[in-house]
Amino acid sequence: MSSLILHHFDLSPFAEKVRLIFGLKQLAWASVEIPLVMPKPGLTALTGGYRKTPVLQIGADVYCDTRLIATEIERRFPQRTLFPDGNQGLTLALTAWSDSAFFNPGAGLSMGLNKRGLPEAILNDRKAFFNFMDFDTLEAQIPQLATQLRAHADLVEQQLADGRRFLLGDTPGFADVSAYFPVWMARGNVPIAGTLFAGFKHLAAWESRMQAVGHGTRSELSVEEAHAIARAQAPEPGLGVDSSDPYGLVLGEKVTVAADDYGKDPVLGTLVTLNIREVVIRREDPAAGIVHVHFPRIGYRVDRTS
Ligand SMILES: N[C@@H](CCC(=O)N[C@@H](CS)C(=O)NCC(=O)O)C(=O)O
Structure with a gap:
């Protein structure tokens, strides 16, 4: 085991x-x-x-x-290695972007757009947990949250625009994992993600490569x-x-x-x-x-x- x-x-x-x-x-x-x-x-x-x-x-x-x-x-x-290009410090610093600036608008959209369908227990738990979200005004914030999510996804699109396979070159690493999980979350939980990411061809191809990485055994x-x-x-x-x-x-x-x-x-x-x-x-x-x-x-x- x-x-x-x-x-x-x-x-x-x-x-x-x-x-x-x-x-x-x-x-x-x-x-x-x-x-x-x-x-x-x-x-x-x-x-x-x-x-x-x-x-x-x-x-x-x-x-x-x-x-x-x-x-x-x-x-x-x-x-x-998770740092195939050697940029360990920079890659770890990237989590300050991925885990909040990129992730939070998607989390807000996921709550705001699904609010009515979410079980009461989850809604109440997350209301107390996510102190960075104002649950009472989430619906009014949807355009701003959508703008932020899309603009951050566009950073990934820009990084991949020269045709590279992964963010820092030919080999996937922790930089890819960090940038990918907010996209994964949005695709699964944000009903408008398909529309928001529609123009991002490089992003979509990279997502397929990230899915192929799998989860080990x-x-x-x-x-x-x-x-x-x-x-x-x-x-x-x-x-x-x-x-x-x-x-x-x-x-x-x-x-x-x-x-x-x-x-x-x-x-x-x-x-x-x-x-x-x-x-x-x-x-x-x-x-x-x-x-x-x-x-x-x-x-x-x-x-x-x-
Ligand atoms: N900084 C933490 C953030 C983890 C986090 O916020 N996880 C979310 C779910 S993905 C969470 O804990 N939600 C509430 C819960 O699961 O009880 C980390 O990197 O592990």
């Missing part, structure tokens, strides 16, 4: 990023389906409260956020089996606390870690790693045992609890 366990649901755009990374690297992985809305007790037993989708589990290590999930998979499985796992796997293993040793870190924290301090944008549920634990790229806390859960929960530094805050 694969050591890579992805906690996700099939409709999740951010999870599609990770599924495509599995495809690019031709990896085998196990899928644990999580609920679309809170509560998500099986997931939060592992994360300590982080509820966003997806989460990657490897043994008793739990990785939150696709930015960190991507670099962790690259570290453990360097073959078929998927198997199914129950959340109870995933917990048993976490309980049976020790987490990877922590890497210690960087004494030059501006927070001035020390190893073993009790801290909370939380996203600084939306879905800010704090996770409480004991600090085992703090460096420029990653913060890791140790926590114990009755179902999952002792786990190390990993977050990227970019986009997350760490707070002392005492």
Whole structure:
């Protein structure tokens, strides 16, 4: 059985990023389906409260956020690199564009155009979750959201206009994955996407190439089996606390870690790693045992609890 366990649901755009990374690297992985809305007790037993989708589990290590999930998979499985042209920093910086400027208008359109058909539970959950959307005025914002989505998709069209196969050359990588998932989400959830993207021939051909990347080799796992796997293993040793870190924290301090944008549920634990790229806390859960929960530094805050 694969050591890579992805906690996700099939409709999740951010999870599609990770599924495509599995495809690019031709990896085998196990899928644990999580609920679309809170509560998500099986997931939060592992994360300590982080509820966003997806989460990657490897043994008793739990990785939150696709930015960190991507670099962790690259570290453990360097073959078929996510950075084939070598532009790692620039490619990772691109997520600041793809994950908000490009993704958010599509998410707004998906909510605004489907509002009446969405189950009440999903609507109420996402109203509380997506703090960057004003649900009451979404319908009036549709022209502006459509303009933004189309203008960002046009950036991809421009990048591909010289006939290259992928964004940075002949080989697909994380830059493609990042730029692709908002398009994937829009095609699936935004009824006017076909019209908005109608003139983008290069984009459409690249989408077909991205679909062909696939998702690697998927198997199914129950959340109870995933917990048993976490309980049976020790987490990877922590890497210690960087004494030059501006927070001035020390190893073993009790801290909370939380996203600084939306879905800010704090996770409480004991600090085992703090460096420029990653913060890791140790926590114990009755179902999952002792786990190390990993977050990227970019986009997350760490707070002392005492
Ligand atoms: N920065 C996060 C964003 C993840 C995110 O916003 N995921 C969406 C779904 S694709 C989500 O969590 N929605 C609410 C939920 O699934 O409960 C990441 O890169 O993983």
